Amino acid sequence: MDAFALELRGIVKTYAGGVRALDGVDVTIARGEIHALCGENGAGKTTLAAIAAGRLRPTSGSVTRAGNAGFVPQHPHLVDRLRVWENVLLGREPRRGLRLDERAAREDVAALGATYGLPVDPRARVETLDAGAKQRVEILRELAREPALLILDEPTSALAPAESDVLFDVLRALAARGTAVLVVTHDLGDVAAYAERITVLRAGRVAARFERGAQPAAIAGAMIGGELPALAARTSRATAPCFEARGLEAGSGAAALRGFDLEVRGGEIVGIAGVEGNGQRPLADAIAGVAPYRGTLHLDGRELAPGRPAARIAAGLRTIAADRQREGLILDWSVLENLALGDQRRAPLGGGLTLHRGAMRDRSASVVERFDVRAPSLDARVSMLSGGNQQKLLAGRALAETPRLLLACEPTRGIDVAAAALLRSRLIEARNAGVAVLAISLELDELFEIADRIVVLFRGAGAGEFERGAFDRARIGAAMAGVRGR
Amino acid sequence: MTRSAWAALAVLALVGAGATLLAGANPLAAFAALLRGALGGPQQIAETLVQTASLLFPALAVAFALRAGLFNIGADGQAVVGGLAAGLIGAAWPGAGALSAALAGGTLAGAVWGALAGALRARFGGSEVIATLMLNILAGLLATYLLSGPLRAPGADGPETATLPASAWLPLLAQDTRLSFALPLAVLLALALQFVLARTVYGFELRAAGKAPEVARRAGIDLGAVAFSALSFSGAIAGLGGATIVTGVLHRFNPALSPGYGFIGIAVALVGGLEPLRIIVAAFGFAILQSGSLTMQAFAHVPRDVIALLEGLAIVALAARRAFVARAPVPP
Numbered sequence: 001m002d003a004f005a006l007e008l009r010g011i012v013k014t015y016a017g018g019v020r021a022l023d024g025v026d027v028t029i030a031r032g033e034i035h036a037l038c039g040e041n042g043a044g045k046t047t048l049a050a051i052a053a054g055r056l057r058p059t060s061g062s063v064t065r066a067g068n069a070g071f072v073p074q075h076p077h078l079v080d081r082l083r084v085w086e087n088v089l090l091g092r093e094p095r096r097g098l099r100l101d102e103r104a105a106r107e108d109v110a111a112l113g114a115t116y117g118l119p120v121d122p123r124a125r126v127e128t129l130d131a132g133a134k135q136r137v138e139i140l141r142e143l144a145r146e147p148a149l150l151i152l153d154e155p156t157s158a159l160a161p162a163e164s165d166v167l168f169d170v171l172r173a174l175a176a177r178g179t180a181v182l183v184v185t186h187d188l189g190d191v192a193a194y195a196e197r198i199t200v201l202r203a204g205r206v207a208a209r210f211e212r213g214a215q216p217a218a219i220a221g222a223m224i225g226g227e228l229p230a231l232a233a234r235t236s237r238a239t240a241p242c243f244e245a246r247g248l249e250a251g252s253g254a255a256a257l258r259g260f261d262l263e264v265r266g267g268e269i270v271g272i273a274g275v276e277g278n279g280q281r282p283l284a285d286a287i288a289g290v291a292p293y294r295g296t297l298h299l300d301g302r303e304l305a306p307g308r309p310a311a312r313i314a315a316g317l318r319t320i321a322a323d324r325q326r327e328g329l330i331l332d333w334s335v336l337e338n339l340a341l342g343d344q345r346r347a348p349l350g351g352g353l354t355l356h357r358g359a360m361r362d363r364s365a366s367v368v369e370r371f372d373v374r375a376p377s378l379d380a381r382v383s384m385l386s387g388g389n390q391q392k393l394l395a396g397r398a399l400a401e402t403p404r405l406l407l408a409c410e411p412t413r414g415i416d417v418a419a420a421a422l423l424r425s426r427l428i429e430a431r432n433a434g435v436a437v438l439a440i441s442l443e444l445d446e447l448f449e450i451a452d453r454i455v456v457l458f459r460g461a462g463a464g465e466f467e468r469g470a471f472d473r474a475r476i477g478a479a480m481a482g483v484r485g486r
Numbered sequence: 487m488t489r490s491a492w493a494a495l496a497v498l499a500l501v502g503a504g505a506t507l508l509a510g511a512n513p514l515a516a517f518a519a520l521l522r523g524a525l526g527g528p529q530q531i532a533e534t535l536v537q538t539a540s541l542l543f544p545a546l547a548v549a550f551a552l553r554a555g556l557f558n559i560g561a562d563g564q565a566v567v568g569g570l571a572a573g574l575i576g577a578a579w580p581g582a583g584a585l586s587a588a589l590a591g592g593t594l595a596g597a598v599w600g601a602l603a604g605a606l607r608a609r610f611g612g613s614e615v616i617a618t619l620m621l622n623i624l625a626g627l628l629a630t631y632l633l634s635g636p637l638r639a640p641g642a643d644g645p646e647t648a649t650l651p652a653s654a655w656l657p658l659l660a661q662d663t664r665l666s667f668a669l670p671l672a673v674l675l676a677l678a679l680q681f682v683l684a685r686t687v688y689g690f691e692l693r694a695a696g697k698a699p700e701v702a703r704r705a706g707i708d709l710g711a712v713a714f715s716a717l718s719f720s721g722a723i724a725g726l727g728g729a730t731i732v733t734g735v736l737h738r739f740n741p742a743l744s745p746g747y748g749f750i751g752i753a754v755a756l757v758g759g760l761e762p763l764r765i766i767v768a769a770f771g772f773a774i775l776q777s778g779s780l781t782m783q784a785f786a787h788v789p790r791d792v793i794a795l796l797e798g799l800a801i802v803a804l805a806a807r808r809a810f811v812a813r814a815p816v817p818p
Contacts (some may be wrong), residue, residue, distance in 0.1 A: 290704055310706030321704060330698045341694060342705040350687045 004066060005031045005149045005180030006052055011061035013047050013204075019386045021047040022058070023204040029149065029197075031066065034171055034181045036195035038188070040223050040420075043201040045184045046074075046153060052182060053151050065149060066180075070142025074154040076134040078126045078141075085109040085122035088141045112140055117170050130254050131277050132163040139170070149180045156190050157276055157442060168194045186223070188216045231449060232425035235432045239265035242436035243299050243405045250293035251282025251460070257293070258460035262438075264405065269427060269437040271451030273444055275480055279460035280440050281322070284409045287438070288312065288319050299405055313342055316404030320395050320411050322440075324387075328394045331383035335375050338382050339364045339397050363400055371396035372422060388415035395423050399430055406430055408439045412446060424450050444476065458482045494803035501799055505792045516786040523781020524774040532663035536735060537773035538766075542672040543727020544744070544751030545769055546679055547720045549760045551614075553683060554716035555696035560603060560618025561724040561748030563625035564596040566741060568725025569732040570629045571595035573647035573739025574637065576654035576732065584654035589729045596725010597718045599625065604717030608710035614717060622748070629741045647739040656734035666734035675723065676762040683762070692716055724748065750776075753801050772797065 006029040013022040022044045029035045039045045050056035051063060053071040078087050085102075086093075088109045094101045109122040118136045126137060135155065142150060152171075156164040171181050171194060185191060191198055198210040200222040208222035243264040250257045257279040264270045274280060285291035289309040297304040299315050321327035329338050340360050344350045348359040364378045371392040375385055382390060391412070398406055408427060412420035427450055431437050441447055447454050448471050456464040456479040464479035466472070503513035524534045544561035551558035558564075572592035579587050603617035633645035642648070656666040683689040694702040695712040703709055731743045754772050758765030779793040 288704060309704055310708065313706045319704065326698075327700055327704055330694060330701050332697055333694075337690070340690070341701070344687050344690050345706075350690075353687065354685045355687055355690055 003031050004064070005029050005033070006066070006069070006182070007062075007064040008048070008052060009062045009064075011048065011051060011058045011063070013044075013051065013056070014059045015386075021204055022051075024061075025201070025204070025206055027052075027199050027206070029180045029182060031148070031180055032175050032178045034175050034183065034194055034196050036191045036198045037182060037184045037201065038186060038191060038198055038219060038223055039201035039207075040186060043223070044204040045186075045201055048201065049151050049153050049182065049184045052149070067148030068145055069149045069151060070139075070145060070147035072135065072138045072142055072150070072152045072155060074157060076131075076138055078134060078137060080125075080127040082126060083122065084120050084124050084126060084129075084137050087126055087137055088112070088122075088144055090141070092144070109140065109144075112144055116140070116143060117173055132159055132166075135159070135167070143174075147179065149182060150174060151182045151184070153184045154186070155183060156185065156187055159275070164190065165193075188219055191219065192216055231421065232428040232432070234428055237267045237432065237434070239267040240434075241301075242266040243438070244297070245287070246296045246298075248283065248286055248293060248295035248297070250286040250291060250295075251279065254459075255279055255281060256460050257282040257286070259295075260457070260461055262455065262462075264436040264438050266404070266436045267431060267434045268452040269431045269439055269450050271447030271454045272438065272440040272457055273447055273454050273476060273480060274442075274457035274463075276442055278457045278480075280409075280442075280457060282460070283457070284319075284322060284407060284440055287317070287407050288321075310345075314346075318342070318398035318403035318406055320398050320406070320408045322409035322413070324390050324394045324413075329382050329390055332381060334379045334381060335368065335373070335385075335393065336360055336364045336378045338393060339367055339400065342397065343400070367393070367396035367400050371399075371426065372419075388419040391415045392419060392423065395426060399426060402430070402433055403435055405436045405438065408437060408441075410441055411439060412441075412443070420446075444473070444480075448473075456480055494800075494806070497803055498796055498799055502792065502796050505795055506786075506788050509788050509792065511786050511788045516782050516788045516792075519782040519784075519786040519788075520775070520778035522778070522785075524778030526781075528660070529663060530777070532660055532665040534770075534773045534777045535669050536664050536666075537777045538770045539666075539669040539672045540727065540731060540735075540744075540747055541751060541754050541772055541776070542669075542676065542766065542769040543730065544724050544748045545754035545758065545765050546672070546676055546762060547724035547727070548748075548751050549755035549758065549762065549765055550679060550683075550723060551716050551720035552755060553696050553760055554692045554712055555699065556607070556713060556716055556720075557615045558600065558603070558618050558717060558720045558724075559615060559748065559752065560599070560621045560625075560721075561727075561751050562744045562746065563618065563622035563748070564599045564721040564724035565728030565731070565744040565748060566622075566625040566629055567599045567728070568592035568596035569728030569739050569743045570625075570632070570647075570741075571725070572729035572732040573650065576650040577639070577648045577738075579654065582653070584651065585656065585733060588650070588654050588733050589726060592729025592732070593722045593726040596728065597722035599725065600721015601714065601718040603721075604714035607717065608714040614713070618717075626741050629739070633739075633741075645741055649738045650733065654733055655737055656730060664735055666730070668730035668734040671730060672727075673766060675726075676766050679723075680762040688715075750797065753797050756804055757800055 008025060008027045011022050011025040014020045025048060037045050037048060051058050053069045055071060085106045089105050094104045106122040113120045118140055120136055120140065126134060155167060175181055196212050198214065198219060199206055200208045200219060202223060202225050207225060210219060245262040248257050248260040255277045272280060286293035289307060289312045292306060299317065304312055325331060340349050344355060349356055361378065368375060373389050373392045373396060395411060411427065412423050427437055439450060452468050454466045454471060454476060455462055456476060458480060466476055506513040506516045523530060525531055544565060547561045548558055569592060572588040575591040576584055576588035599621055603614045603621060606612035606617045607614045630645045639648040656668055659665045659667060683693060691707045692712055695707055695709050699709055728743060732739050736743060750772060754768045755765060758768035775793045779790040782788050783790050
């Protein structure tokens with residue numbers, strides 16, 4: 001039997017607050033093997049990857065590694081203001097006497113890139129690079145430490161399909177040199193392309209193991225486990241004009257929005273599909289009124305003035321922010337106070353000089369029940385809640401009353417399958433109640449489940465529109481990659 | 487108190503004892519002298535309470551701004567312009583209402599001084615730390631200029647106003663002491679601030695802006711308006727404090743009316759956890775150190791600087807506690 005690059009035995013991880021992310025997981029990876037770790041959001045993949053990389057200590061269980069482990073996180077962890085070579089060699093810069101040998105450093109990085117087929121310009125500033133180039137820099141930084149095991153967390157989530165193919169070639173070349181590769185992903189299309197062995201996690205346990213050649217449907221079945229609650233039924237109803245964006249330009253660089261038109265009617269869910277970084281964030285920020293833009297936005301026939309989040313809230317916009325911890329919730333605050341945020345100036349919570357504690361409690365109790373938020377009490381700090389419960393809280397606040405327009409950015413990011421299903425059902429129910437719902441999601445499968453219409457964003461512009469009933473994975477995928485239909 | 491708070495106190499006591507030993511004195515004797523100087527009799531207690539009031543106003547000013555995420559290190563400057571306005575108005579006010587006018591004028595002047603920094607922050611995103619620090623210097627220079635030049639009091643030796651008429655004095659709480667109604671006024675203010683922060687819509691928005699500006703902005707809270715109003719109110723509180731020193735203690739304005747109260751106030755605010763009611767207790771504790779330190783120096787021959795050392799260490803101990811608490815693991 002091959003020597004193992006990584007051996008995990010009986011891994012258990014319990015977070016503060018009692019959330020058990022992993023519950024007895026065994027995984028072994030041989031030298032030169034490409035291993036895929038699959039699972040739905042919240043299955044424990046990222047926790048297991050962090051443990052494998054030595055970045056997180058398991059509550060119990062043993063971790064044996066043959067050497068260093070390199071870790072490439074899902075979102076780049078680079079120093080934007082520094083150059084590529086500085087990032088790659090940070091902490092291990094070649095010296096000449098007391099001085100930094102900059103020339104040798106640049107040559108080292110260029111040579112490293114050539115060796116592994118990862119072309120980079122050592123002198124480029126990281127902030128000027130696109131997502132794929134940043135990822136290459138990150139991989140090089142890890143490879144410079146000559147790891148026995150390279151771990152990549154959702155490496156294709158920010159890449160166009162052609163870039164993903166290049167990445168797989170690099171990984172295969174690495175494996176051929178004897179490096180073990182662990183790829184964490186929920187994208188089954190990728191898995192079939194490169195992985196020799198596949199471990200599927202579900203709810204913190206190994207649900208199934210597969211070898212190369214397994215049917216994607218079998219893997220998907222193992223991921224979901226067939227225990228998913230049914231989504232809320234979609235009642236057909238007459239729709240009415242509600243929200244309209246015309247000629248929207250926002251953001252800068254590769255992710256800028258370049259003249260985007262959009263209409264969302266009351267009683268429909270419009271899904272925005274696209275590879276990350278194709279204008280989703282500028283679109284969301286423009287609608288929320290937190291970033292400058294050009295073009296016009298109308299809600300119920302009235303123009304929304306730029307830079308006025310409060311006016312938008314008053315006009316009936318509610319938002320599920322993409323980053324719940326940075327943009328949505330105040331972690332130090334209680335459930336009660338978080339649920340009042342945004343409505344503090346309106347009856348029944350506010351309106352006068354003081355906040356009405358009774359109304360705040362009533363609302364919180366109702367949201368916590370409807371959205372199944374598991375909190376020790378309404379006065380518990382939000383930082384004590386698991387990510388899934390935080391997300392349910394965030395969505396529950398947006399739907400505490402019936403908004404006119406719901407802007408749902410990554411509404412189920414990083415939460416467990418059951419919680420995601422609950423939130424999707426709530427979105428459909430809001431739609432049934434006449435709310436105009438705009439769902440921006442990187443997960444195409446999510447949009448297939450909830451959307452009445454899917455609009456594809458590619459390089460900041462609309463690249464195709466698909467009605468429910470005519471959702472076609474191949475055609476939408478092609479539009480997301482910028483391939484125009486015939 | 488939590489275990490870490492006791493640990494912090496123990497460290498402070500040990501360092502204080504060590505510094506006293508280094509200064510060649512007996513720590514127990516020094517501590518006894520400190521307590522005797524601060525609480526040894528009615529006069530001493532009254533003086534300590536005077537100090538409590540003088541520290542409470544700037545501490546509340548600092549805490550209020552800090553709850554909005556703003557660092558007002560200009561409470562001294564705001565106290566100076568507040569005291570100046572109170573002195574000028576109190577000395578010139580004809581007839582009844584001189585005291586009210588002096589206090590109101592002082593509050594308003596402090597508010598304007600705070601609002602200058604607030605406007606810079608709200609309009610241009612300028613750092614309130616730099617602005618309030620610079621405005622400290624401007625306040626002193628403005629007072630010196632006005633009282634040496636255009637508003638010079640007849641017969642004055644230095645940059646001082648004339649002695650205020652008795653109608654502009656804060657009434658005394660206890661005869662034959664300097665303890666005036668400044669103390670109950672400060673305590674009432676603390677209660678009011680507690681209510682504003684905990685119960686009002688304004689306080690809610692201010693705390694949200696201070697804790698998580700990005701979240702607050704997306705919840706429709708105008709961060710610029712919060713910065714402007716919070717620094718204005720903060721300046722008003724410090725200005726009122728300066729006015730109470732002029733009308734309650736000195737009975738005239740003198741640019742040295744706030745010997746670093748604004749900076750000690752930062753320590754008081756932090757030790758009080760930015761909670762107005764706890765800050766009352768913290769201000770009393772710091773006042774004991776302040777008013778007892780002279781006796782300690784005179785009778786136990788321990789330099790007053792040991793007290794400054796302890797006050798500084800209190801901040802360090804507090805910061806260390808925060809850092810340890812922040813280490814608690816959370817799920818990703």
